[in-house]
Amino acid sequence: MIRTRFAPSPTGYVHIGSLRTALFAFLFARHNNGKVILRVEDTDRTRLVEGAVDNLLKVMKRVGINFDEGFYLDNQNQVKERGEAGPYLQSQRLQLYQKHALELIEKGRAYYCFCSEQRLEELRKEQAALKKPPMYDRHCRNLAKEQIAEETERCRKEGRNPVIRFSMPQEGQTVLHDLIYGDITYENKILDDQVILKSDGFPTYHLAVVIDDHYMQISHVIRGEEWLPSAPKHVLLYQAFDWNAPAHAHFPLILNPDKSKLSKRQGDVAVEDFLARGYLPEALVNFVAFLGWNPKTEQEIFSMEDLIKQFDLAKINKAAAIFDINKLDWINSLYIRAKSDSELTDLLIPYWEEAIGTHTIRPFKDNKEYLEAIASLEKDRLKKLSEIGERTRYFFMEPEYAPNLLVWKKSTARETKEKLLKLYDHLNKLDTNTLIYKENLEKDLKNFILQNQFDNGSILWPLRTAMTGLDKSPGPFEVTSTLVSGLGKGEILKRLQKAINKLA
């Protein structure tokens, strides 16, 4: 039975890298009809963030990742826990970790360390000065029984607790069999005597991950490359417990454009922020899946189902990948275009409300035809949903613009004014039926242009800019007819009149 897990720390927002870790674990499990477990690693009490699990689950739900065991959201969006191997919150498993740490002490594979923070700090400084690798000097590793009793007493008086360190073997090698990187051999003597139980009674990552993965019967540990250096420590821990280690699969990091590890400093890394900016969850998943993985075919657009069907650990790359927003934009625009007008409209409404104002949008929400027509016009041009406000404001309120915007490049202000006057009279005479259908309007206006022997641009450019107040927008016919359909003929005449006045 394949069992894999996603084990984040509840430190706030969901990092793009976490999304990919979760996604890979999820895809691997689903592809193999296995289970994915969500375990929360809250052993660092100093970094806890209220509501982080709740937020995490909401994000995962939006992108379509769910977990078979651990935490989930019920129908009321309340965080709940399920599964046989719980609790799935590490802070509720402290006895288990403590028991096993003591067991290692009995086995002679771990020891109490009484060194103070100051001593450790000085040690590190000393080592740095000598350009030696910073490592614990094993000061407490071979204390005699009486010494241990003495130190324990001293600590008690000073009001602090000792930590427990793992005794690394001082010779030999440890081999990690990684499903992606292959076999990696580490010299045991360079491995530090890692703290496994902290003085606050909480385990460190290394102890907790080994114990939990064992008791939760995890078959495959799937995580980022940053864990590669500590993997041999985990292998050794499994051996010390006489447990079989799960299979490991580390995958490469995601990098900033400057090749540093993807970080906040250089733009958004929070999945929530991407979602808020109008990247569709499916686009984000598609894009993130392709950072470090690809199907070895030329297919680039994948639904979650496609990904589940085709995902294969063997196809994960070894080299880190740079997060390229251009490609995300492209994928997102494809997913936007794939939406129906109605779906897209529903997605856009919050963005309109934010950019234009809730009460301006409200009248159109009941009868969505107008909004759908606008969405349809912008569908091919949108890279992300948040662009909609600026691009379509003129559909809701009269545009402001400078008079010379109205003048086509091959024309003059005087000529433009004359033509707009004629256009005004012409449009004024048209019935709504002609105005409201793009095809009719186009036919009519082209005819009008032909009969007057105008250049297309000399009439269509000022018409379009008078309607939109923008140098870039959809075409004059669709803009005008859509405007008539939503705001009426009077509105376009008003805008035309305003344009004529500007040119006075």
Next chain:
RNA sequence: GGCGCAUUCGUCUAGUGGCUAGGACAUCAGGUUUUCAGCCUGAGAACAAGGGUUCGAUUCCCUUAUGCGCUACCA
């Protein structure tokens, strides 16, 4: 400093002991067009360097360089 991992167009990547080294994004040019976007057509753009092994290396080996990660009572 130590240990580990990595290296094909700017970016994501495909690929093979012998290929014009393929695709996509981005860029640029042309076309369509009132504008922008879109769409169509086209262009430029890569095997990090040096040694081997070999009839032949982008591919296999070694070295170097570069980048990244780890080196906490953080995960």
